[in-house]
Amino acid sequence: MAQGSLYSICIAKQRGELKHEVDEALVITDFGIENDGHAGDWGRQVTCLAWESVLRVNREKNLQIGPGQFAENLLIAGIDLTTVGTGGRIRIGREVILEVSQIGKEDHPSVVTRTLGVTLLPYEGLFCRVINGGKIHRGDPVEVLQNV
Template sequence: MAKGSIYSICISPERGQLKKEVVEAVVTQYGIENDGHAGEWGRQITCLNWGSVLKANMENNLQVGPGEFAENILIEGLDLSHMVVGDRLKMGDDVILEVYQIGKEDHPSVVTRTLGITLLPYEGLFCKVVQGGTLKKGDPVKSFLFHN
């Protein structure tokens, strides 16, 4: 089990938009309240490593902040690259997410059109909610790997 923390939580009312940072969020069985990706499907919440954003900023001379890669949760201090489908993240006191998909089809998204690069299709963890609760910036995140 490895540990990190929530660097930011971001939402947008509709899919296909950049997200705005919020201080706190309620996670239901369908995803984050008031986020366009919440629903009855597997890609309810997207997680990305804050270190990946910093690296992309440095390599591409950008100043991208929370939500600008269209992610819901930026995680700091935890290497997400070892996670596979079925692994879980425990966030805060109650929230448990299960990795449903890693990466996705890369298409000309608002992120690519705005920044010229994208991260979610390659590094994003698309998760479904196992257990809901309330999350806030700075909450601890623990990974549970169920593979060898």
């Protein structure tokens, strides 16, 4: 089983905004992250991105992009997220379990593209439903439970 760590947690009040980093967050079952605009009754409650992908784009494009600037909720370090398929599950900390509902999404002229000129979520983002909620903290262990 692949194991890594939670590099950062990011939220924004509304959709269409760049997110800001927080040290901890409450993840609510079948809803999303408390105080995040993407939370709700749908399949894209929480977005995950690999920290290594952000570092790669920074190198390739000579940028200094940090947590939340790709509009992701969770940056995960040390796991190749491309190996987690739709239906795969990820545990964060002791309690939180996310299930991948979608990989990537339609690319449109978002605030990320307009601001940075580059985007990752439409191509590499994991969009997840919250199967089991709980409190998460920066640095928590992350484990792939199931690949489909």
